[in-house]
Amino acid sequence: MKQITIIGAGLGGLTAGALLAKDGYNVTILEQHNIVGGCATTFKRKGGFSCEVGLHKMDGVYNNPTIIDIFRVLEVYNNIDFIKPNEFFRVKTETIDFIMPNGIKNAKNKLKNRFPKEKKGIDRYFKIIKGISKSLERLQNPSWYYYALFPFMFWNILYYKSKSVTDVLDNIIENDELNTILNTNVWYYNDTPKTLSFLLHAVAQYSYYKGGGYFIKGGSGKLSSYLAKVIRDNGGEVITKASVISCAKDSVSYIYKDKTKVIKSDIIISNISPQQTYKLYNIPYKESKKLGDALLTIYFGFSKNIKEVYGDKAYSTFIFDNLSSMSSFSKIVKDDITKRGFAFVDYSQIESGLTKDSSKSFGVVCIMDNIEDWEKLDKKEYKKKKDNLIETTLKKLEKEYPNISSLVEYVEVGTAKTVKRYIKTPNGTAYGFKPTPKEFFRVPKIKSNRVKNLYFTGQWVIAGGFSPAIMSGGLCAIKIKRAR
């Protein structure tokens, strides 16, 4: 059977590797970090805290046909516990305090009660995002006649592909508060709704409303470790602390325990960005697409289970205290980092399995980040800026969770620079290319057109996020099997 070497053990690489190993290929996955998973990892800290790096919620677990197929084949459902929080999200701004329920019907009813004049717009919004999601779902398994009938069958994709969230919402919804609420949860993806692809907004939001968002019990590292186990159980190898330093047509060189090693490879899969990949081949490559934004995380270990202290609260709360309207979204993310809005994920609201001792709990604050803001600082300034951010963030959290500062047993900040340091993604981005209308809708580039046996997977293929990265791994495995 052919030798497949995978560069990077992020979700895309692990998924492709597990599927191909199960199919009988000889798979070797090389990961430069000392743990697998990339952004999908969990690290331990004193006090019994397992700190979640990159999962607040994952969509598509039980409603995306591609994810379902992958998870069934890999027996993920039998080995990983997915937990669904009680609500979609809560958003708190200067003027809004709204909890979005799970489920389309519930969401529509609640929105219509709150904004009765917008009933028509709300129905239209949900109809549009449903239509787009269905079309994009059909495109996951294209038939030959789709190409001939594309303009008729997929008119909505063609119509919305160059539109931003603002372009669409401004035309169907009048109330600015409602616009803000509908956009809250996808704030992660891009710094402003003015340049966020409406197709991405539609497909992500519809999936979250319809199927819900899930956390992985024990942290996302459980899923990554499980996928690595599938590779090993099927005869493959997962080598950590193995940094790929160069690639040739039929081999991959890497450094392991200070020695350079070479693996002869029939097929190479890259789970890193195209620009980093072609650099390994020494092929000149200039990336024309812009990079997505990065996220900063403040990890909190609490000495008490904060659900027991504050009662039932939302799992995921977006606190934008200086957001007065949808149009100020871009302003709040470009502002000084201490003034930007953030998401607080309170893992005590579910049985997260992130603390050894159930009388303690874990939470994160997540803020949009720019690596330049950190790279220009010296060590002392870097630390000072992080400490200041912890202090100002806790002050804001205190308004919702009085005296929460006194419960902080452990706190640490991971900036865009930290993400880049640990997993090497350019600019520390968490979401691949910037999901603007121009960048988002494109045929996923799974097979390289420059190197014959080179394939891609991960956040750079469809989009960033757990489900797109996993789907890209599935698509990559299918493409390789079909070429057999």
Ligand SMILES: Cc1cc2nc3c(=O)[nH]c(=O)nc-3n(C[C@H](O)[C@H](O)[C@H](O)COP(=O)(O)OP(=O)(O)OC[C@H]3O[C@@H](n4cnc5c(N)ncnc54)[C@H](O)[C@@H]3O)c2cc1C
């Ligand atoms: C703070 C944060 C919060 C997030 N929250 C969510 C969320 O709630 N929901 C959601 O769906 N998504 C979320 N994401 C995004 C999601 O985690 C990522 O988009 C996704 O996990 C990326 O997967 P990937 O397959 O592209 O691999 P990556 O995570 O990019 O991993 C690539 C791997 O390649 C390795 N590597 C790099 N260079 C080399 C080399 N030369 N040799 C060997 N190995 C190498 C790296 O070490 C890494 O392990 C979040 C991300 C972050 C950072």
